[in-house]
Amino acid sequence: MTQDQLVEVVKAKAPSVPVSLYEARDFADAVQYAVDVTEKRRHCEMLLPKEGETYGPLSENSFPTMLDRFIAAPGLSDEEFAVLEGKTAGTDIILLRSGLRGHMGGFNTSITWAEALVADTVTCVVNSNSEEVRLGTMVAEVSVMLVRKSTLLNKLEDANSLMLDLLNRGGASYTAFITGPSRTADIERVGALGVHGPLELHIVLLED
Amino acid sequence: MADAKNMKEYHSQIQEALDDKFLRATLDKFAVEYKANRTRIFEGMDVDGLIKQVADIKDNAAQHMMELFEQFKTEAEKRGVHVHLASTGAEANRIIARIAKENNCHNIIKSKSMTAEEIHLNTALEKEGCRVVETDLGEWIIQLRHEGPSHMVMPAIHLSRYQVADLFTDVTKVQQDREDIQKLVKVARKELRIEYVKADMGISGANFAVAEAGLIGTATNEGNLRLVTTMPRVHVVLAGLEKLIPTVADALKVLQVLPRNATAQAITSYITWIAGANECATGPNGRKEMHIVFLDNGRLKIAQDPAFKDILRCVRCGACANVCPVYRLIGGHKMGYVYIGAVGLALTYLYHGADKARALVQNCIGCESCKNVCSAGIDLPRITREIRARLVKAEGNNPAGSVMSMVMKDRDRFHSLLKFIKFSQKPLTVKGGRFIRHLPAVLMGGDQSFRQLPALAPKSFRQLFNGVVNNPAQPRFRVAIFSGCAQDFIYPEQLVAAVRLLNKHGVHVEFPLGQTCCGLPLDMMGQRDTSIQVSSQNVNAFEAGKYDAIITLCASCTGHLKNSYPELLKDSPDQYRAGIFVSKVMDFTSFVYNKLGLRADDFVKSNEKVTYHSPCHMRDLGVTEEPRALLNMVADYVPAAEEDTCCGFGGTFSVKFPELSAEIGKKKLKNSEDTGASLVVTDCPGCVMQIRGVATANDSQLKVEHISELLARHMK
Numbered sequence: 001m002t003q004d005q006l007v008e009v010v011k012a013k014a015p016s017v018p019v020s021l022y023e024a025r026d027f028a029d030a031v032q033y034a035v036d037v038t039e040k041r042r043h044c045e046m047l048l049p050k051e052g053e054t055y056g057p058l059s060e061n062s063f064p065t066m067l068d069r070f071i072a073a074p075g076l077s078d079e080e081f082a083v084l085e086g087k088t089a090g091t092d093i094i095l096l097r098s099g100l101r102g103h104m105g106g107f108n109t110s111i112t113w114a115e116a117l118v119a120d121t122v123t124c125v126v127n128s129n130s131e132e133v134r135l136g137t138m139v140a141e142v143s144v145m146l147v148r149k150s151t152l153l154n155k156l157e158d159a160n161s162l163m164l165d166l167l168n169r170g171g172a173s174y175t176a177f178i179t180g181p182s183r184t185a186d187i188e189r190v191g192a193l194g195v196h197g198p199l200e201l202h203i204v205l206l207e208d
Numbered sequence: 209m210a211d212a213k214n215m216k217e218y219h220s221q222i223q224e225a226l227d228d229k230f231l232r233a234t235l236d237k238f239a240v241e242y243k244a245n246r247t248r249i250f251e252g253m254d255v256d257g258l259i260k261q262v263a264d265i266k267d268n269a270a271q272h273m274m275e276l277f278e279q280f281k282t283e284a285e286k287r288g289v290h291v292h293l294a295s296t297g298a299e300a301n302r303i304i305a306r307i308a309k310e311n312n313c314h315n316i317i318k319s320k321s322m323t324a325e326e327i328h329l330n331t332a333l334e335k336e337g338c339r340v341v342e343t344d345l346g347e348w349i350i351q352l353r354h355e356g357p358s359h360m361v362m363p364a365i366h367l368s369r370y371q372v373a374d375l376f377t378d379v380t381k382v383q384q385d386r387e388d389i390q391k392l393v394k395v396a397r398k399e400l401r402i403e404y405v406k407a408d409m410g411i412s413g414a415n416f417a418v419a420e421a422g423l424i425g426t427a428t429n430e431g432n433l434r435l436v437t438t439m440p441r442v443h444v445v446l447a448g449l450e451k452l453i454p455t456v457a458d459a460l461k462v463l464q465v466l467p468r469n470a471t472a473q474a475i476t477s478y479i480t481w482i483a484g485a486n487e488c489a490t491g492p493n494g495r496k497e498m499h500i501v502f503l504d505n506g507r508l509k510i511a512q513d514p515a516f517k518d519i520l521r522c523v524r525c526g527a528c529a530n531v532c533p534v535y536r537l538i539g540g541h542k543m544g545y546v547y548i549g550a551v552g553l554a555l556t557y558l559y560h561g562a563d564k565a566r567a568l569v570q571n572c573i574g575c576e577s578c579k580n581v582c583s584a585g586i587d588l589p590r591i592t593r594e595i596r597a598r599l600v601k602a603e604g605n606n607p608a609g610s611v612m613s614m615v616m617k618d619r620d621r622f623h624s625l626l627k628f629i630k631f632s633q634k635p636l637t638v639k640g641g642r643f644i645r646h647l648p649a650v651l652m653g654g655d656q657s658f659r660q661l662p663a664l665a666p667k668s669f670r671q672l673f674n675g676v677v678n679n680p681a682q683p684r685f686r687v688a689i690f691s692g693c694a695q696d697f698i699y700p701e702q703l704v705a706a707v708r709l710l711n712k713h714g715v716h717v718e719f720p721l722g723q724t725c726c727g728l729p730l731d732m733m734g735q736r737d738t739s740i741q742v743s744s745q746n747v748n749a750f751e752a753g754k755y756d757a758i759i760t761l762c763a764s765c766t767g768h769l770k771n772s773y774p775e776l777l778k779d780s781p782d783q784y785r786a787g788i789f790v791s792k793v794m795d796f797t798s799f800v801y802n803k804l805g806l807r808a809d810d811f812v813k814s815n816e817k818v819t820y821h822s823p824c825h826m827r828d829l830g831v832t833e834e835p836r837a838l839l840n841m842v843a844d845y846v847p848a849a850e851e852d853t854c855c856g857f858g859g860t861f862s863v864k865f866p867e868l869s870a871e872i873g874k875k876k877l878k879n880s881e882d883t884g885a886s887l888v889v890t891d892c893p894g895c896v897m898q899i900r901g902v903a904t905a906n907d908s909q910l911k912v913e914h915i916s917e918l919l920a921r922h923m924k
Contacts, residue, residue, distance in 0.1 A: 045398075047397065047398045047401040047402075061391055061394040063394070101439075104401060104404065104405050104439075105401070120474070121475045123475055130487060131438060131487045131489055135438060138431055138435055156460055156464065157460050160456055163456045164421075164456060167423065167456070167483055171287060171484060172288060172484025172487075172495075172496075174437075174481070174483075174486045175481040176478060176479070177475070177478065177481075178477065179476070179478075181477065182429070182430055182431040182478075183430065184346075185429075185471070186345040186346035186349070186363070186364055187345070187369055187372050187392055187393065189365065192389060192390050194393070194394070194397060195345055195397055195430045195431075196343070196396075196400065197430070
């Protein structure tokens with residue numbers, strides 16, 4: 001399949017995963033999308049509230065919300081991070097790049113790169129060797145995955161050589177196949193999103 | 209967790225489950241939805257081909273378990289992991305407790321691991337003073353309730369939202385919404401977050417241990433495993449040796465089947481691949497302290513046992529429970545000890561011993577549904593029968609089994625006994641002599657009042673045959689009939705109808721008198737030696753080479769002859785004869801439709817509304833189109849809901865577990881009645897006995913016939 005055909009497959013399958021899909025003009029546009037998504041949502045829930053701290057109004061789940069908005073962007077290059085800083089200047093958004101262990105109570109959004117996207121299942125292959133990437137993609141309420149169109153794969157089996165490549169870069173490796181938000185059906189087999197990790201997953205497709 | 213020591217205790221546990229209305233409604237709904245969802249998610253894929261590949265991959269791995277272990281160990285150690293091998297559950301528990309102690313860990317979080325359940329790891333760690341918290345939502349719920357899982361994939365499927373809400377209210381000391389499941393899930397999101405922060409050790413299971421890279425692969429939907437393996441400074445993986453697999457490509461292949469079969473998902477939300485001690489800010493030198501404990505607990509021995517080795521193919525998808533008519537009625541707590549469903553019956557015996565399994569392994573109806581849905585094509589009913597045979601061998605026979613074996617191994621004695629019963633049953637018959645009146649439960653081994661049992665026919669088929677057969681002078685085909693007991697002695701009219709139809713269409717029919725019971729009831733009772741003896745009698749009763757086909761009208765006999773005879777008579781002097789015999793066995797509808805080629809022109813079609821029950825052993829043999837095509841030629845065929853679900857007969861099963869047989873039978877009756885048809889047709893005398901018996905006992909107007917009777921009535 002050609003790249004365009006694979007993009008069409010992703011477009012067709014994304015809604016049922018569920019994944020929100022956005023085709024960005026360039027990196028700056030991709031980052032702007034993540035910022036917009038963050039600004040549209042309510043403030044993040046605080047899952048580890050401390051006695052005596054001040055919080056915002058209660059969420060729909062009756063949990064306290066945070067007074068600030070946070071975007072975690074582990075794994076972006078200095079240049080990419082600078083673009084994000086530009087986009088959030090003048091907003092109430094606070095950027096996090098590392099030390100996410102200190103933010104386990106939650107943050108609004110994470111922006112991370114995926115090494116590849118499997119079209120057939122809309123699965124992001126995420127190099128998660130960095131602990132910050134693992135926490136970023138789990139603790140954020142909204143996970144935004146950046147994917148270059150040239151990395152689109154057709155089927156899951158086609159991820160084999162990428163897997164072997166990731167494994168053979170030396171030393172330990174941690175790779176995640178991520179397909180949609182964190183989900184469960186453990187209570188009465190009713191589907192529910194965000195049981196431990198993201199409530200939403202967004203994929204932003206970029207040209208190379 | 210079903211841990212009944214004897215059948216009496218087990219029956220009372222079963223009754224508890226049958227009285228649980230929520231459980232019944234949930235599992236009913238699940239059974240129907242699962243089948244539909246599974247069909248949808250596999251659409252356009254070569255399912256059988258994939259299952260075969262999974263079986264091959266896992267078989268190959270099981271035969272090279274220790275080599276794969278060594279390779280895995282070398283690769284993992286290269287990446288800074290400590291690899292352990294525990295020969296028993298107790299040893300694995302000791303190793304993990306020692307790791308906790310040496311690393312000064314007290315707060316342990318876990319992601320889902322059936323292997324940890326197998327060895328009761330939590331209890332062992334708690335005894336050492338550790339605090340263990342499950343993070344998978346379902347596992348957390350049952351941990352808080354001090355229960356075991358009732359399903360391998362959905363451990364809390366037996367609980368309602370109200371039970372969960374009340375539990376969460378109790379745990380959080382805050383009144384929780386009792387209706388809104390979304391909000392209940394968020395309670396877990398919030399309550400468990402602090403546990404990830406506090407924990408100093410994380411324990412996970414593994415779906416794959418990939419030898420070529422010392423790589424652990426896991427499939428989860430919640431993503432809790434990613435936090436369990438990231439936040440704490442120590443990570444321990446517990447994996448059965450059967451999780452070893454040679455390559456990443458193998459794992460990706462298995463992943464095409466596992467989530468589809470488990471939850472009808474193309475893939476789970478997270479597949480996590482961990483090779484080596486990864487970055488960890490709180491670990492020694494910024495790295496995780498990582499241990500992998502492989503568990504033997506009998507697996508190496510099982511790999512060398514031809515009768516049991518296939519069980520190591522199991523990928524824990526849970527599908528064998530999802531399609532099991534017994535699981536549907538009683539749930540996992542009563543259909544397993546730790547492992548549940550069909551594979552649970554076997555694994556309880558293999559991993560937890562005969563004591564825990566003795567009563568449990570009786571609870572398979574033999575419908576073969578699990579075998580046909582298994583991710584790795586494991587013939588689970590065969591393994592269950594094998595376990596029954598080994599229990600009988602190891603522990604001596606039970607009274608019912610001994611009597612059965614004594615009677616059945618000698619055909620003359622068996623048939624004389626039937627003759628005796630026929631004469632002596634007269635005072636007990638009702639409804640024109642065709643049914644036996646209800647007998648005291650003690651005489652029947654259980655309350656059989658849910659169905660009216662048939663009386664023996666005044667004349668057996670073997671007595672009637674010569675007067676009925678009218679062989680053509682120049683036959684198109686020569687066939688012999690294998691009757692089975694039910695049609696020979698209870699329902700000879702079903703065979704008489706078949707002979708009439710076959711003769712009419714130019715088929716020469718013979719009935720060799722040396723034949724006897726097919727042996728399936730014996731095998732179901734663990735009477736392996738006698739079962740082999742009758743198999744041998746049967747293959748020697750037929751000059752198989754003389755016939756174009758050996759025709760059967762009993763689905764269960766057909767299945768047993770075709771699937772089990774080659775195995776039972778392997779390495780016996782009858783092996784060769786058995787091969788020819790089996791190759792000739794053909795069910796009636798396949799012969800009539802495919803070989804004889806009868807079509808609409810050969811019948812007079814009526815407007816009678818008729819529905820169908822597909823016998824389990826017909827489906828198992830892949831005979832599904834033929835009977836329906838024939839029905840459409842002679843009547844107005846209306847499909848029933850769950851036409852492909854067991855009727856609840858299961859031969860000796862319905863005597864051992866009348867309470868279960870009754871429930872399944874009633875459902876079948878209702879589904880058939882709901883079509884508005886006046887007649888339900890099937891192609892097995894066992895199913896006729898069950899459905900007709902249940903219909904009669906419930907004063908239903910629904911008639912039940914064998915397809916041969918319907919076809920014969922509509923011959924031109």
